[in-house]
Amino acid sequence: MKTIGMIGGTSWHSTIEYYKLINQMASKIIGDWANPPLIIHSINIELMREQNKKKINTKYLDTARKLQTAGAEAIVICANTPHMVYDFVQPQIVIPILHIADATGKEAKGLGLKKLGLLGNKPTMTGEFIPKILMKNYDIATIIPEVDAIPRAHEYVSKELTQGVFSQEAKQFFIQQIELLKEKGADGIILGCTELPLLIQKDDVDIPTLATTNLHAQMAVDFIFNK
The missing domain is CATH 3.40.50.1860 (Rossmann fold)
Known part of the structure; x- marks a missing residue:
């Protein structure tokens, strides 16, 4: 090993x-x-x-x-x-x-996904370190929530999820963002925060989710x- x-x-x-x-x-x-x-x-x-x-x-x-x-x-x-x-x-x-983007890209490509919604904290959603590799290595586009939703997403991640708090309010917020990303053309969702898969289960949404940690x-x- x-x-x-x-x-x-x-x-x-x-x-x-x-x-x-x-x-x-x-x-x-x-x-x-x-x-x-x-x-x-x-x-x-x-x-x-x-x-x-x-x-x-x-x-x-x-x-x-x-x-x-x-x-x-x-x-x-x-x-x-x-x-x-x-x-x-x-x-x-x-x-x-x-x-982590290579791990995500290989899975997405295997599922035939072409456009992924990216959820996480502000640096993850607005940075290029995940989208760049997904596009360059796997020809997969990435989209993120609207600008006014990003600070709220960041707050839930930094003040709740990373502290081991998983509120119903946060869950409903991220489910809503997933629905909005679907409307913008996403055919899959990157759960780009280690704790997000603990908050959002596969049965909670009707779109493929990619748990980056796993x-x-x-x-x-x-x-x-x-x-």
Whole structure:
């Protein structure tokens, strides 16, 4: 088995979910009596809240290098938003960063999806680090909610979901956004926040949903077992 280095801490709830999923998926291959080699480095969430891109890039590069030195053969960033550092960090390390957009794009392409609605916090929805890879590598377009809905979505993610709070109000809001994205032509929805699949279940909507955390965890497991 190959060793994965995990960068967590954007939300400790997210880090736990990644660790759990990777081990659960791996156990289906090697059995419950064994587990894959994982190295976890958890970053203080305050770093992301400062929104200092230079500081964030520097910290993630330093962390990736430490994991590389510790024996990691690939890096998994345990959340959507921190993938904003990919273009800065990847060229400066020798092991691959398994990108969450690649995990999502492969699944979407397999389902024949062409236009995906993207839900998450403000940096994830308005940034290019997911749409760019989806278009370049998979020819899949991405659309986001209307401008006036983005601050509210961000607030639900940052003040509720990442704190382990899953309110009915938040659920209804995101279901409404999914319906609006469908009206704009989306044939699938990216649940681009680790906690969103815990809030929105597949049976809640009548459109394919792509839970990025699950897909990313599966990508990690495939790497561990050379699949």
